[in-house]
Amino acid sequence: GKETPASSPPSGEKAPASKFETIDVTNTDGVCKIMLNRPEKKNALNFQMYEEIGNALNEAGQDDSVVLAVLTGAGDYYCSGNDLGNFMNIPPDGVAKMAEEGGVILEKFVRSFIDFPKPLISLINGPAVGVSVTVLGLFDAVYATDKATFHTPFTSLGQSPEGCSSYTFPRLMGTAKASELLLFNRKITAVEAMERNLVTEVFPDHAFKQEATARVEKFAKLPKNSLQKSRNLTRDQLRETLHRVNKQECDVLVERWQSEECLMAIMNFFTAKGSKL
Amino acid sequence: GKETPASSPPSGEKAPASKFETIDVTNTDGVCKIMLNRPEKKNALNFQMYEEIGNALNEAGQDDSVVLAVLTGAGDYYCSGNDLGNFMNIPPDGVAKMAEEGGVILEKFVRSFIDFPKPLISLINGPAVGVSVTVLGLFDAVYATDKATFHTPFTSLGQSPEGCSSYTFPRLMGTAKASELLLFNRKITAVEAMERNLVTEVFPDHAFKQEATARVEKFAKLPKNSLQKSRNLTRDQLRETLHRVNKQECDVLVERWQSEECLMAIMNFFTAKGSKL
């Protein structure tokens, strides 16, 4: 299959440097692959990365050559979640201002998943943390290596769930199991995530890339309009609810980010060397 | 138990020929059993069969002697889904007319499941395809032989899900697993269907009929009003949503049936000898 950078120029012209710095985007035979590309930071999401992922999804949604989109991570991690460094640059207007801006960025980021108009597939190549886990309820298929883990330690950081997980997780696995993840900070394996309906299929690490890629390539050859209309029937049933939940979750987080519980927890995180969640 | 054709005359009179041609309906000790009866066509649903099943359900709902209804198939198949022959008789007004009429028939058919006012049980005696699978989310119990398979190859035929499955399947098994069935054409086994909450219990084929029948007969002896009111509490929570989803799904299918993707896929199906979905 021909592989081109997203929005590549007509052939013959020299490809420009990618407009994205934190992600790597390629379009090949109907598949738009968005790869989180800060492996040295375990693909932690800084503000620029939130924006670039959202922009890449919006472009893929509008690009007629794209049948479906794939999200994955470069290196050993899928994504280590929100970059806590985002909380380090307190602006002159202080914590309240930072929290408000963070809420706007997060709500927009999650909205780009809710409204993505085509099948969206995640290839979980390693540990997944925080918001990279919670948005999985908005994906149409999730393939994972057996080396992947799933961790959403919100309350241990004084925070609260996002990515519509306060709605999607109880719907996927029941409240009694969703609370283990969303309230009580339990880290689960790929197989457990499959049993809880977060993950479609788990592969041994040595076979993961090949097996997952084979599925994605096959799906991208299906009748495109049929795929898109079928998929959006399911999304349309929940769209309004998902937008409402996203807003509520971001409002609570903006409050949390200004709370003493959260500020203490983050301070402890940075001061405790080798601290583990 | 005494077995009589539905709406049988007083004993002593000669039973009339059944008013149904494509299904076989019997009422015995509170159980109305509706058997799809075109085994030579693998119980594919032609337009007459959609109508007759809907009518049989409506009558069973109103018949005070009926405690619950059972749907099953004659022969080796449970049901091979929509009879693609339905697309072969293009009326003078053309494809648009045919698609519109198909949409009306389908919406009415699914509505008769949504509004059936008593427990509804499916005995899956063999492979189940298409709409016979998607309406299972509207049943109160589903017993299957281990020879059964479940297949909904909508997108490979340029079509889209119905039977309220775009709502019920993600609710039963999560979006990541529902998409395998509704978007990506994966055929699953009876045990997989049970793990995904589509099926209540699976039996070895040799024991299937006896085990499933024993359960149905026992259930039909329970206090009738209690059974009906308890069941409708659950249905009433979703009734409005289900009707809305049914309508949306039929609207999309009417559009699909007129699309080039769908017409090409069906033409290929008929021209490719021995083609497999």
Place this chain on the structure above:
Amino acid sequence: GKETPASSPPSGEKAPASKFETIDVTNTDGVCKIMLNRPEKKNALNFQMYEEIGNALNEAGQDDSVVLAVLTGAGDYYCSGNDLGNFMNIPPDGVAKMAEEGGVILEKFVRSFIDFPKPLISLINGPAVGVSVTVLGLFDAVYATDKATFHTPFTSLGQSPEGCSSYTFPRLMGTAKASELLLFNRKITAVEAMERNLVTEVFPDHAFKQEATARVEKFAKLPKNSLQKSRNLTRDQLRETLHRVNKQECDVLVERWQSEECLMAIMNFFTAKGSKL
């Protein structure tokens, strides 16, 4: 940890007799533990017990020292459900009056679970029956001994589901499996309840108390506001629906309690010596 009776007086004063007669309530290190305490009646719920549990939850919700609440049973049973003796004291105004009053008590009881504003954890120490099972869909975590069983024999008693189970159970396990419990009187094991998302985790009986207590104590040390706000995001998504379902279920039960089916079933229950549900 220090253990005190709920609403204990300042130290130095003599503790008054507990204001509760049917339950035992203690507050220790953020955990409010409510123990059903009629072991000689297998912790069957009489009208006083419904009221006292509701009152204990309301107090725990308002008490700032309480981080989360735990419900468990004294003795070998968790709870044997509604005390059928509640139906024995027919007031002068007759069955209708008794049914109406029962409906008011039940709706208020379930409402105290829906609106409890903190994490709510159940420790299932033995068999659970009826409403003690159905309200589990409103808990945030459920830990069970492997000796526990779960049984909701509503239709065999001419009755109907409550505790919001007509909504929560199909959402947890699908209609095909929920009906086995809510319509067809099947008793399930602790492991089956875990597979159906009613239970978080099952322990061997000898380890149950220690393992479950360790989890509860750990959770109670998490940042309190974060825990409460995170939990209520999930509850808020469903609160309106749950109140509506609770009302509908109680209305149906008030009708059921006056029905011949129910009165006959309860009479049979009391006259048949050694009768088993």
